Amino acid sequence: MANNDNEACDTRLTLGLATSDHHSLPKQNQQEHNKIVCLDLSIVPLHSSDNGTSKIDGSSSKTSENYNNFKNVIKKNGMRKKLRLTKEQSTLLEDSFKRHATLAMGQKQELAAKLKLKPRQVEVWFQNRRARTKLKQTEVDCEFLKKWCQSLNDENNRLKKELQELRSIKIDQRTTPFHLQLPKTRTLALCSSCQKISRSETDEKHETGPKSG
DNA sequence: AAGTATTAATTGTTTACGTCA
DNA sequence: ATTGACGTAAACAATTAATAC
Numbered sequence: 001m002a003n004n005d006n007e008a009c010d011t012r013l014t015l016g017l018a019t020s021d022h023h024s025l026p027k028q029n030q031q032e033h034n035k036i037v038c039l040d041l042s043i044v045p046l047h048s049s050d051n052g053t054s055k056i057d058g059s060s061s062k063t064s065e066n067y068n069n070f071k072n073v074i075k076k077n078g079m080r081k082k083l084r085l086t087k088e089q090s091t092l093l094e095d096s097f098k099r100h101a102t103l104a105m106g107q108k109q110e111l112a113a114k115l116k117l118k119p120r121q122v123e124v125w126f127q128n129r130r131a132r133t134k135l136k137q138t139e140v141d142c143e144f145l146k147k148w149c150q151s152l153n154d155e156n157n158r159l160k161k162e163l164q165e166l167r168s169i170k171i172d173q174r175t176t177p178f179h180l181q182l183p184k185t186r187t188l189a190l191c192s193s194c195q196k197i198s199r200s201e202t203d204e205k206h207e208t209g210p211k212s213g
Numbered sequence: 214a215a216g217t218a219t220t221a222a223t224t225g226t227t228t229a230c231g232t233c234a
Numbered sequence: 235a236t237t238g239a240c241g242t243a244a245a246c247a248a249t250t251a252a253t254a255c
Contacts, residue, residue, distance in 0.1 A: 081220055082252040102245080124222060127245075132220085134246095 023042070038213075060062045097129050 002148060085093070096107070103111070112119040161173055 035243085080222075080251070084253075085221085121221080123244090125220095128220065128222085131247075 033135070083117075083121065089117070093125055093129070095124065101130055102126065 076159075093111070096111060103123065108119045108122050111117075112122045115122065
């Protein structure tokens, strides 16, 4: 480890089985290629994304190349250095995401080359971007459901009130002499548009106004 | 300086597909 | 021809951690 004093501190061994760049081969050729296996006993820091993970992409096949890659993302003290995308990189990624939320065949490599990033970084960006989109959509859905729930509650309350009114009218009919019921029953009307029973203005006044002995 | 939001990166799981016995 | 085991790749969810504000 030539680059830095502390960079070499993490000397945990990883045992990797790697074929020579077979992941970039077409699928039909991979099967045959899998038979040729070499043992990669390189010493790598655990934070390196292209070495420590089970997912491998075409850019991570050669040990020296790997070293150069993780060299760029490991700080002096061994901490992972976070890549900050430039505005141009973000714009280009956003543009291609707008066209397709998932990377098409070969698009990853192409984009990576254009952006001067590793294919894995492009892949990760798309994954995170999809996650962000999904989260935003979930928030929107949640808001919608909240409003819908509120309107259903309102409607429920209104119907309860209406039911109560109708019940009280029914009780009135049972207890009031028939000749006194007529004016009241006559003022009830069925609304043709909403199919709800409504009362005339005069009746409303009767109800809300002070009761006379 | 501490707290928070954002987001690149990691890890583990699921799913789909192809191959082989 | 069918089936189950196995390997691989891609996508995803959950989480971590660096960085900007």
